Amino acid sequence: MAQADKSAEGRPFREGTPLMIRMMLLIILFMIMLFSLVANVVGERSGGRRINVIDEFGRGVTNTFNSADRIAPDLSGAIGKVDEGIGKLARLGAGGGEASGFTAATMNISNANFTGVQAAKSVFAGVQINKTQFVGALLDDASFEGAAGAAPNFTKARLANANFTAAQVPGADFSGATLHSAAMRAGDFSGANFAAADLTAASLSGSDLSKAVVTKAFAPGGLFVDTVADGADFTGADLRAAKFTNASLRDVKFAAADLAGAEFTGAKLQGADLTAANGLTAEQLQGACGDASTKLPHGYGLTACQ
Template identity: 35%
Template sequence: MKQIASPLFRRVSTAGLALSAAIAALAAAGSASAEIQFQFQYQDRDVARMVSLGGTCNRCELSGRDLTGAAFTGAVFTNATLVGANLRGAELVGSNFSGSDFSRADLSGAEMVGADFTGANFSGADLSGAEAMGATLVRVRLAGADLTGAALNGANMNGAVMTGADLSTAELNAATLANVNARSANFSEAEIAMSNLSNGDFRSADFSDATLNGARLTGGRFGGADFDGASMNRTDIRGADLSGAQGLTQTQVSRACGDANTRLPGSLSTRVCRGVSGVRVVAPRPPAPPAPPVPPRSRNLVVASTDR
């Protein structure tokens, strides 16, 4: 085993050129003050076994890179470009990717717990099965994104653009979905209990068979939205415009909590619940992100490889 601590990279093998190119791209994209630590281990000359990235790299260019299973631990990659990147199974726990572009990237099965993606772009990205509990997704763009089966419990998605996104079977319990644009989004069979959907645009969204128990829909727009089979026990629909919603039954509405400003289709009528206040839905505090690792003494690039 040999180690090279130098800004220059040596050739590792023809099959490892893709990984070498990723390192070179990071070094070129980062500023002179950027501090990046890399560790590469090879199962053989053709397959990358582990990629670990940490430190700071603002505006890094990683579009189209194969970073399958990469571990970004406590990293700061603000305003990075990862368009079309392969991040399947990657770990982005506790890292800061605010303002970064993940459009059309593959993050299926990625670990994103406690990470900050404020203002990031995930348009058309694959986030199916991703774990993003407690993540900050404020004002993110998720138009056309695939979040089927994703775990977003406690995530803050205030002001997100989710038009046409697929969140079927996703877990969004105690999440913040206030002020979102989720027109034509698919929430079928999703768990959205105790979440805040206030003042959101959910026109033509699909909530069929979703769990909305204790969720807050106050001030939201739901024209053309489908609530067929949705569970709405003590759902706060005060001031919500459900006049154009589909699939609603009197049984569902009777279990929800409305007021004189609730607009319902047809002859449906709501009830006023005791103990429902304007701040009733309070999301639990998201888990604290893990502390970043202690940086090594050497801040140079480190490439570890095996010669044959």
């Protein structure tokens, strides 16, 4: 009995479907006839020609298909360019080749291998680069603005004038990298490794450099304004004429660092160790503040931080 009921429930749908189609066709035909009547009446009263709506309808369909034929080559070309870009990205990921000006914006290229690639002026803005390898890559003038990912590897990469503004790359490895005049403002470089990197005139203002390793880095004229570098290690770094204005430098190590001409106005140096810094004068610390745990060269003093 249940099977009969199920069949009865299904029958109206199967039988009603052709009826619905016929009704829709009749409605369409009626609308065409009505439009034809109105168009011809208007045409007669205005002295215009009579209109064959069926012909006009057919002509419109033909024009539509002709337009599709014209658009198809452009669409095919666009798809081809996408395929070409994906192919180029795949070749870069294999660790070889030259692709200056390449664009990979907003892509997820985490764990990819770009070791040794030559991709100057390329755009990697907004990319995901978790553990992505850029070891020894040529990336001068490249843009990584807004890029995000933990521990990407830029060891010994060339990144002169590169843009890392607002990049979120904690634990990144820039050891031995060339970052001359790089823009690295307002980014997260906490725990990053800049050992022996060239940071000449680079700007890390407003960035997080907490616990970063900047040992033996070459950074004359570097900008660290408003930077949070708590616990960072600048041992042996060349920081001549660098600006640490209003920076947070708690527990920072400056042993054997060259601080000649460096500016510390407004800097907070609680717990920082400057005892073995080179080129530092008492005047440079005027306007900075510290606490009882700050270690200073003999005879130097600091205002207590509020």
